[in-house]
Amino acid sequence: MIELRTPIQVKEAVKKVLALKKKEQSEFVLISDCDNRYLAEDILADHDVPPFTRSKVDGFAVRSIDTQDAAKEIPSNFSVIEEIGAGTVAKNHPQKGEAIRIMTGAQLPIGTDCVVMLEHVLQYKKKGSHYFQLEQELNPGMNVSYQGEDLQKGSSLIKKGRRITPGIMSLLATFGYNKVSVYKKPKIGIIATGTELLEVEQPLQPGKIRNSNSYMVASQIRKMGAEPILLGQLVDDLELSYQYILEQLKNIDYLITTGGVSVGDYDLLPEIYQKLGANVLFNKVQMRPGSVTTVAEWNGKALFGLSGNPSACYVGLEFFVRPLILESFSNPYPHLEKVQAILLKDELQTNVFTRFIRGFYHERDGKLFVQPIGLDQSHAISSLAEANSLIIVPANQTMKKNDIVEVLLLEGRGSEWPWR
Amino acid sequence: MIELRTPIQVKEAVKKVLALKKKEQSEFVLISDCDNRYLAEDILADHDVPPFTRSKVDGFAVRSIDTQDAAKEIPSNFSVIEEIGAGTVAKNHPQKGEAIRIMTGAQLPIGTDCVVMLEHVLQYKKKGSHYFQLEQELNPGMNVSYQGEDLQKGSSLIKKGRRITPGIMSLLATFGYNKVSVYKKPKIGIIATGTELLEVEQPLQPGKIRNSNSYMVASQIRKMGAEPILLGQLVDDLELSYQYILEQLKNIDYLITTGGVSVGDYDLLPEIYQKLGANVLFNKVQMRPGSVTTVAEWNGKALFGLSGNPSACYVGLEFFVRPLILESFSNPYPHLEKVQAILLKDELQTNVFTRFIRGFYHERDGKLFVQPIGLDQSHAISSLAEANSLIIVPANQTMKKNDIVEVLLLEGRGSEWPWR
Numbered sequence: 001m002i003e004l005r006t007p008i009q010v011k012e013a014v015k016k017v018l019a020l021k022k023k024e025q026s027e028f029v030l031i032s033d034c035d036n037r038y039l040a041e042d043i044l045a046d047h048d049v050p051p052f053t054r055s056k057v058d059g060f061a062v063r064s065i066d067t068q069d070a071a072k073e074i075p076s077n078f079s080v081i082e083e084i085g086a087g088t089v090a091k092n093h094p095q096k097g098e099a100i101r102i103m104t105g106a107q108l109p110i111g112t113d114c115v116v117m118l119e120h121v122l123q124y125k126k127k128g129s130h131y132f133q134l135e136q137e138l139n140p141g142m143n144v145s146y147q148g149e150d151l152q153k154g155s156s157l158i159k160k161g162r163r164i165t166p167g168i169m170s171l172l173a174t175f176g177y178n179k180v181s182v183y184k185k186p187k188i189g190i191i192a193t194g195t196e197l198l199e200v201e202q203p204l205q206p207g208k209i210r211n212s213n214s215y216m217v218a219s220q221i222r223k224m225g226a227e228p229i230l231l232g233q234l235v236d237d238l239e240l241s242y243q244y245i246l247e248q249l250k251n252i253d254y255l256i257t258t259g260g261v262s263v264g265d266y267d268l269l270p271e272i273y274q275k276l277g278a279n280v281l282f283n284k285v286q287m288r289p290g291s292v293t294t295v296a297e298w299n300g301k302a303l304f305g306l307s308g309n310p311s312a313c314y315v316g317l318e319f320f321v322r323p324l325i326l327e328s329f330s331n332p333y334p335h336l337e338k339v340q341a342i343l344l345k346d347e348l349q350t351n352v353f354t355r356f357i358r359g360f361y362h363e364r365d366g367k368l369f370v371q372p373i374g375l376d377q378s379h380a381i382s383s384l385a386e387a388n389s390l391i392i393v394p395a396n397q398t399m400k401k402n403d404i405v406e407v408l409l410l411e412g413r414g415s416e417w418p419w420r
Numbered sequence: 421m422i423e424l425r426t427p428i429q430v431k432e433a434v435k436k437v438l439a440l441k442k443k444e445q446s447e448f449v450l451i452s453d454c455d456n457r458y459l460a461e462d463i464l465a466d467h468d469v470p471p472f473t474r475s476k477v478d479g480f481a482v483r484s485i486d487t488q489d490a491a492k493e494i495p496s497n498f499s500v501i502e503e504i505g506a507g508t509v510a511k512n513h514p515q516k517g518e519a520i521r522i523m524t525g526a527q528l529p530i531g532t533d534c535v536v537m538l539e540h541v542l543q544y545k546k547k548g549s550h551y552f553q554l555e556q557e558l559n560p561g562m563n564v565s566y567q568g569e570d571l572q573k574g575s576s577l578i579k580k581g582r583r584i585t586p587g588i589m590s591l592l593a594t595f596g597y598n599k600v601s602v603y604k605k606p607k608i609g610i611i612a613t614g615t616e617l618l619e620v621e622q623p624l625q626p627g628k629i630r631n632s633n634s635y636m637v638a639s640q641i642r643k644m645g646a647e648p649i650l651l652g653q654l655v656d657d658l659e660l661s662y663q664y665i666l667e668q669l670k671n672i673d674y675l676i677t678t679g680g681v682s683v684g685d686y687d688l689l690p691e692i693y694q695k696l697g698a699n700v701l702f703n704k705v706q707m708r709p710g711s712v713t714t715v716a717e718w719n720g721k722a723l724f725g726l727s728g729n730p731s732a733c734y735v736g737l738e739f740f741v742r743p744l745i746l747e748s749f750s751n752p753y754p755h756l757e758k759v760q761a762i763l764l765k766d767e768l769q770t771n772v773f774t775r776f777i778r779g780f781y782h783e784r785d786g787k788l789f790v791q792p793i794g795l796d797q798s799h800a801i802s803s804l805a806e807a808n809s810l811i812i813v814p815a816n817q818t819m820k821k822n823d824i825v826e827v828l829l830l831e832g833r834g835s836e837w838p839w840r
Contacts, residue, residue, distance in 0.1 A: 031620055032650070035639050047624050049801050085656075087616025089627040105616055105728075107627040150801050157802045166639035167804035170730050173632035174801075178621040196507025196525055200451055201598040204467050207509040207527035212593035219455050219586035230452070236505070308525075310590050340786040366760040366824055368786050381469050381570050381594075382577045384587035388833070404786055411833070413808070 005284035007291065010319060010354065011419035014335075016281040017295055017320045020302045021327050022186070022253065028179040031172055034164050037182035038225060038329035043158040043168070046175045048148035052107045057143045060099040060121065060132060061090075061112035067138040075122075080130040084109070099132070108144055115143040161330030163225070183329040185227040188321075189252035190214050191245070193234045193260030193268060194308055213258040213313050216384075217306075220317050221256075224325045234260070234268060241268055242275045254301060256321065259308025261294045269294065269305045278303055286353045286395065290316045311374075314384055315356055318410070326414070335419075336390075337412030340404050341368035348372060348391065348399040358387035361407055370407050425704035427711065430739060430774065431839035434755075436701040437715055437740045440722045441747050442606070442673065448599040451592055454584050457602035458645060458749035463578040463588070466595045468568035472527045477563045480519040480541065480552060481510075481532035487558040495542070500550040504529070519552070528564055535563040581750030583645070603749040605647040608741075609672035610634050611665070613654045613680030613688060614728055633678040633733050636804075637726075640737050641676075644745045654680070654688060661688055662695045674721060676741065679728025681714045689714065689725045698723055706773045706815065710736045731794075734804055735776055738830070746834070755839075756810075757832030760824050761788035768792060768811065768819040778807035781827055790827050814840075 008016075026040035055061060062078060070076035082092045083101040090100050090109035100109045108115070121132040151157070157171055164172070164180070172180055197211040198204070211233065218228035231248055234241040234257075249255060260269040261283070273280055278296040283305075285293050289312035294305035302324060306316040318336055326334030341361050348357060361370040370391055374383025392406040393399050408418060428436075446460035475481060482498060490496035502512045503521040510520050510529035520529045528535070541552040571577070577591055584592070584600070592600055617631040618624070631653065638648035651668055654661040654677075669675060680689040681703070693700055698716040703725075705713050709732035714725035722744060726736040738756055746754030761781050768777060781790040790811055794803025811819075812826040819825050828838060 031635055032638065035642055045801075051624055051629060052627060085615050087614065087628050105614075105629070158805055162805075164639075165805065166636045166643065166734065167807065169639040170632045170636035170734075170804055171802060173620045173635040174630055176620055176622075176624075176630060194507065194525075195505050200593045200596060202596075204471055204596075207472060208507050209471060209525070210594055210596060212590045215451055215593040216586045216590035218452065219584075219589040222455055223586065314586065314590075339783040342786060363759040363788060366762060366788050368783060368788070381465075382591060384590055385578055385582075385585065387587065411831075413831070 007284040007286045007353070008282050010285055010287050013282050013285045013293070013295070014319060014323060014419060017302065017324055018327060020297055020300070021324065022300065024328055024330060025184040026181050027184050028181055031169070031178055031180055034172070034180045034182055035169070036225065037164050037180070038331060039158065039160045039162050039164060039168070040181040040183045040330075041160050042156045043171050043175060043177065045151050045153055045155045045157060048153050049151035049174075050145045050147055050149065053147045054105055054107050054145050055102045055115045055143060056104065056145055057115055057117045058104050059102060059115045059117040059143065061094070061102045061109050061115050062099045062134075062138065063094060063096070063112055064114045064138050064140045064142070066096055067114075067116075067134060067136070070134045070137050072135045075133040075135045078132055078134060080132065082109075101130075113140045113144070114138045117143065161332055163331070185225060186253040186325060186328060187227050187229055187251065188221050188325075189229050189231045189248050189255045190217050190221070191231045191234055191248075191255065191257045193257055195236045197233055213306075213308065213310060216310065216314065217256055217258060217317060220314070221321070221325075224322050225329060226325045236268075238268060238271055238275070242272050245272060246276065249298065249301060252301075254304065254321070254324070256304045256306060256317070258306050258313050261292050261305040261307065273303065273305075287315070287319075288350075288353045288355050290319070290356075291353060293320065295320060310384060311358065315390065318408075331414065333414030333416060335415050335417060336408040336410065337415045338418035339368055339407050339409060339412070341370040341407045343391070343399055343401060343403045343405045344369050344371045346401050348393045350393040350395060350397060352395050354395050355393040356390040356408070357393060358383045359389045359391040359407060360386060361389045361409070368407070370405060427704040427706045427773070428702050430705055430707050433702050433705045433713070433715070434739060434743060434839060437722065437744055438747060440717055440720070441744060442720065444748055444750060445604040446601050447604050449602055451589070451598055451600055454592070454600045454602055455589070456645065457584050457600070458751060459578065459580045459582050459584060459588070460601040460603045460750070461580050462576045463591050463595060463597065465571050465573055465575045465577060468573050469571035469594075470565045470567055470569065473567045474525055474527055474565050475522045475535045475563060476524065476565055477535055477537045478524050479522060479535045479537045479563065481514070481522045481529050481535050482519045482554075482558065483514060483516070483532055484534045484558045484560045484562070486516055487534075487536075487554060487556070490554045490557055492555045495553040495555045498552050498554060500552065502529075521550075533560045533564070534558045537563065581752055583751070605645060606673040606745060606748060607647050607649055607671065608641050608745075609649050609651045609668050609675045610637050610641070611651045611654055611668075611675065611677045613677055615656045617653055633726075633728065633730060636730065636734065637676055637678060637737060640734070641741070641745075644742050645749060646745045656688075658688060658691055658695070662692050665692055666696065669718065669721060672721075674724065674741070674744070676724045676726060676737070678726050678733050681712050681725040681727065693723065693725075707735070707739075708770075708773045708775050710739070710776075711773060713740065715740060730804060731778065735810065738828075751834065753834030753836060755835050755837060756828040756830065757835045758838035759788055759827050759829060759832070761790040761827045763811070763819055763821055763823045763825045764789050764791045766821050768813045770813040770815060770817060772815050774815050775813040776810040776828070777813060778803045779809045779811040779827060780806060781809045781829070788827075790825060
């Protein structure tokens with residue numbers, strides 16, 4: 001009646017999941033729709049930066065050779081023959097003693113090789129014409145940025161796999177990426193199991209609770225950059241549930257179920273996996289919460305059987321689903337980021353399984369500290385909302401106040417591989 | 421010809437902007453659409469947690485009084501009179517020697533007061549009926565969670581003003597928030613100025629560059645939780661530009677312009693502010709980059725005149741626009757988060773203005789370190805994409821390698837007030 005399960009280490013479980021990685025697929029989206037998507041191609045410079053030799057300041061473009069005798073006692077006089085703003089190109093080529101009024105960012109007129117700042121000259125009018133006096137010698141290149149000095153055309157700026165942030169958006173626009181190649185969002189079906197579950201809009205009934213995991217999981221999935229598809233709840237009937245899952249699997253890339261993976265009599269998932277002929281990669285992991293996490297593979301699709309306990313469900317998703325999604329985006333940091341921090345709590349114990357305790361980490365004086373939350377019952381319910389990290393307490397260890405502990409960040413920038 | 425401007429401190433400038441805070445407005449959205457929105461009401465528990473007294477384990481619910489003589493040598497025998505799963509309520513009330521098979525999470529049957537784990541009994545059948553032997557005494561409450569022991573109905577769980585994360589989503593679903601009251605997204609118009617600007621889809625032309633700021637700003641605005649509205653570019657004509665801005669101001673809450681705020685001859689914004697009769701709060705700030713940042717007020721609407729330089733534009737938005745948006749969401753941490761870190765670079769200098777240098781911070785052995793990026797020209801162009809922080813170099817100071825410096829985090833969780 002009671003099935004025996006062999007628990008495996010977290011790192012082994014993650015490796016088994018990552019072996020299910022799917023072929024990456026990309027699509028083009030408009031630049032205005034690409035926030036937070038993952039680049040499916042490197043960003044290349046489509047032109048030199050600066051694209052042309054230009055002025056760094058508001059001032060006058062001149063030939064440096066004409067300034068070589070200028071000094072406070074004997075200023076040189078220049079005639080202003082044209083004015084150009086940014087975006088316009090000078091029509092004239094200044095000769096000896098001639099200057100062109102130039103704005104910041106405008107292309108340096110042919111013949112000139114330096115710019116004197118507006119504030120550093122004395123302007124005057126004579127017979128309706130515009131002149132200035134210069135009291136200093138200028139070197140060639142002064143206040144000038146040369147074409148390509150920052151970056152040459154064709155250079156690779158950002159590697160594919162990066163999430164598109166405002167800073168990356170700036171580069172995409174600069175280099176003309178009106179349409180951006182990004183990875184397609186995997187479609188991830190979410191099914192809740194448990195006859196005790198009500199939908200969020202239903203009033204409470206005796207013995208029942210509302211389905212909160214589906215909404216939490218959908219929110220996590222969106223944050224990971226994939227597309228959640230809420231597929232409701234399983235009915236308490238093996239054949240109907242099997243048929244429903246079989247049908248849904250046609251339209252999704254991965255399936256997440258919450259609940260129904262324990263060894264209780266009413267837990268359907270193990271039987272459904274068997275009926276599907278799915279290959280169960282593992283059904284017990286040496287971790288708390290989430291020890292009953294199950295992952296199976298069916299026709300190349302990952303089936304994640306997460307615990308119905310909200311904390312266990314949350315953790316299972318971050319440990320196992322996140323890296324599979326992010327690796328399919330070529331992201332080099334698919335796992336939760338791991339840091340070290342000083343523990344602010346007397347004692348955290350564990351047994352043969354590694355514990356992952358919800359925590360709040362923060363910086364003080366350049367050091368990181370972490371405080372467990374949700375250990376007492378009164379905070380258990382809101383601890384998932386307050387936590388920004390998971391404190392790792394390795395198997396068979398006790399962590400004491402002021403110990404250095406390892407912490408996984410829920411909002412961090414990810415890591416290559418946090419597991420020992 | 422050259423206007424004199426009085427630079428003010430960053431903290432004074434931020435205070436002036438925050439005085440423009442608008443009245444908050446909320447709206448209801450479906451729970452499936454509320455990711456990353458800001459709560460406009462506290463989340464209250466609409467029921468006790470647990471909502472009913474329930475079993476923590478898979479097993480058998482019994483009366484503890486019936487177990488008081490059970491021991492290894494003289495086990496007590498129980499008759500299983502009913503089976504209930506999670507979500508179902510027992511029809512029977514066990515009497516002496518009777519038990520009900522119960523699943524994890526199911527409501528404790530009336531009359532019983534404890535649950536024995538499935539693994540701790542010896543089950544057997546007799547004449548088609550179901551029995552078990554119990555070899556231990558159970559205390560009242562064993563393996564039971566009492567109604568309301570975690571949380572009482574009506575308690576406030578999460579305060580308004582918080583951004584909705586997956587953990588908060590779990591609470592919203594648990595407590596029946598099918599529709600969630602969130603703050604409305606302010607509509608923020610974005611206009612680029614500069615005759616040198618091409619749109620992203622245009623091929624490069626002599627003397628011109630593409631408009632990258634509008635896309636970067638829009639991406640930052642979306643990340644801050646507001647709605648960017650791209651309003652194109654100003655033409656190089658005061659009257660037409662004035663009319664266009666006047667018309668657009670009817671439909672937006674704030675206006676952001678990029679470029680056109682310097683003292684160059686072609687910079688339109690100061691004249692447009694004057695023509696509008698806008699109240700200029702400041703037009704020079706003691707910071708680099710972004711010293712020419714201008715903020716004006718017109719009919720209660722903030723007009724942000726940001727620099728056309730991408731780094732200055734980015735910083736101006738994070739320092740001045742971000743807190744105005746987040747305060748309108750009642751968020752208690754509207755400013756960039758500030759931490760301390762160890763500087764990994766020989767020397768950072770400044771003059772009379774405080775410098776904010778793009779940096780990359782990271783943790784090692786529980787301490788935070790920060791490395792400036794983009795100081796050399798070859799990285800200048802991609803430094804906005806690579807930076808995750810801004811290193812603060814206060815006016816008239818020099819920071820050396822291994823100094824503790826203050827760092828503003830671009831992806832942090834925000835702060836109440838980072839300015840000295």
